[in-house]
Amino acid sequence: MSLMSDLNQKAFRRGVPLSVHLDVTYRCNERCEHCYLEHDGDGEMNTAEIKTLLDQLAAAGVFFLTISGGEPLVRPDCFEIIEHARKLRFNVKFKTNAILIREKQAKRLRELNVEQVQISVYSHRADVHDGISKVPGSLKRTIAAIRLLKSQGLKVTIANVLMKGNIHDAEGVRQLAAEVGAHYTLDPTITPMMNGDTGLLRLRISSDSLRSVFQNTDLVGNVEEFCAPPPPVDEDALEGYPCSAGHTACYVSPRGEVYPCVQFPITCGNVREQEFLDIWQNSPQLLEVRAIRGKDLTTCSSCNHLGTCTRCPGLAYMEGNMRGPSAADCEKSYVRTGIVTAGMRARANSSLRSDLVQIRPYIAA
């Protein structure tokens, strides 16, 4: 067992929130077409409130801290926040679009020993990237910033969200990452907006495009292994927990709201009203999330993919049931392996049934 998985298991057994994703603002200087946030700064925590929160997170045992947004650098106190986090000895991962990073900022991030900077790049072609970010010249500025960060010796990860508008550019972005010495990750997941609006889902790539991504050795590694049929569901899968959300990880919004994950919009409390640890240990919502095991999932517990599916409970929650399947993950499991999921069968049966309804229920005005 690796030290990292040992660490995760130890935190899990002790109920320690090992990782926290903190958005310090929802304001942003880009307007990416797939973004799930509304970009207002209403009710944002001030510097003192965020520092108090960081103190509480450190006391609760949080080790991995992701500072993100919105664009965190639009806050004039951004470096003061990072500095405080580093004094508390968090491992800091910083997510940014990087267009505000010049030499001075790159140097400061190095001085503060930020462990990793993650930057979104949608394409190696300016017209495509800038078309998604809605900021002319943004790709040029982002790449210049990546080079500055690398020249400071910082670890940079390029995060490539795949959607209809840039699906053909994944290879170009991967090559760009190699050229500038950055790590490359891709993510075909487009989520609904935090307010539940599902309009963004129109940007999701097609099943055929997803299949070509999953069949690309450069992007997924060993294709045969990646696309292998799932092994038989065993006791571990049935007794296991869906993901780290609410178990060893959670999300805090710029307004102090605590959620199990950035993709799981069920409010569990607010650090302006309660100590973080009190929310973490006693929130009824977190306790409910924490209690769900594989065998408790309404449809997925009978699915062949249970042990290997990337099922996101947050996406399932946004579809109406945190114990139910997530359509996007059903699609991924199916496209990856060619084996139909229990969620797909349930949806097919349900649409068949609804077609058979001849008498609609009477709803009083």
Place this chain on the structure above:
Amino acid sequence: MNDIYITRSNAVAARELGGEMMIMSATDSTLFSLNETATLIWQAADGKTSLAEIVENRICQEYHVEPEVAYQDAEDLVQELASLGILLLSDQPVGNAQLEVMQ
């Protein structure tokens, strides 16, 4: 025997979990886990207290070991941690201004 003064490096992240210190290097993302004794030494590494004092006041009292044996083990440990960039070693106490830069 020359005194050694040890200071926690500012290039790492650290958090205690279940009595053991987790440490991750910001320069190469390597993860380390210190056992209880090493954790005691890490926590006492303020740049102002000599290793001999740390061993005498923290290790020997806690674990009832001979000071000479404990010191030799502690010295080997801090040399190793220094080679990994986790601790900084000095032959004299570190001033506050220098500590501000290092920690």
